[in-house]
Amino acid sequence: MKEGPDIVQIGALIGDPARANMLTALMGGRALTATELAEAGGITLQTASTHLSKLEAGGLLAQRKQGRHRYFALADDGVGKLLESIMGFAATRGHLRHRPGPKEPALRKARICYDHLAGDYGVRMLDSLIAAGAISAVGDGLSLTERGETHLTSIGIDVTGLRSTRRPLCRSCLDWSERRAHLAGSLGKALLSNFFDKGWARRTENSRSILFTSEGERRFLALFPIEADVTNKGLDGADA
Structure with a gap:
């Protein structure tokens, strides 16, 4: 597809098994830490951090900071x-x-x-x-x-x-x-x-x-x- 919205990037972000599991965990509406999302994705914390950065850059996640802790949630109702x-x-x-x-x-x-x-x-x-x-x-x-x-x-x-x-x-x-x-x-x-x-x-x-x-x-x-x-x-x- 040469024109219009690029669905390839969104599909690739959601299509990865670990990222799909992390996104599903956030469907509960609660903001979760990277450690909690790593457990949901069945991956290490380091790997989870890489995935979370990609999801945030792709507009699927939003990051919240509270003190020394960072929490992640779905970016909005559209996600x-x-x-x-x-x-x-x-x-x-x-x-x-x-x-x-x-x-x-x-x-x-x-x-x-x-x-x-x-x-x-x-x-x-x-x-x-x-x-x-x-x-x-x-x-x-x-x-x-x-x-x-x-x-x-x-x-x-x-x-x-x-x-x-x-x-x-x-x-x-x-x-x-x-x-x-x-x-x-x-x-x-x-x-x-x-x-x-x-x-x-x-x-x-x-x-x-x-x-x-x-x-x-x-x-x-x-x-x-x-x-x-x-x-x-x-x-x-x-x-x-």
Whole structure:
């Protein structure tokens, strides 16, 4: 390709196995040290430093300094969107890496995708919001309805504030494990933060999986039902 954006450089940066593992580790939304990323990539610290410099120069990572320590994070939401899209595409083509163990069911149930909820619960939440008329889906586009704005405001989501940011309010993100869409954008981030703030769920150490408490799970499932005959109760009558 002689004209237009150069996708070769981006593809080469992501395509290296060690760099791919480090980028995936950062999909948890947390900034990590070079030592932590070296462990995620299965490489030495010296080798990791070289990879991190390339990823930073390529615009995929941003470096943060805190005292004597340096931390690395995905450069922005666009990088998270790109990585999740590639994961979803790979899953639909059957390119999966299987690591049997207790973490896999937890990841498939509920996990963090950069800064929003993914997995079975993430897909369920979007399906429920669409069925209830809170979110309108046209093609691959999503938009919050007036009814949805009223409801989400009532459970503590500052929709007006979210609209004032440059980030899209609602965005569809292909879920690699469910192979269907979950909710991203500033609204997806705000909802996950709301669950954390209420104590419904928490992040697990050294994993992207999200663990709901028994009470948090009960409230989440009541707020986002998938049965058509109780959809309206989920929007208007759930004990949220």
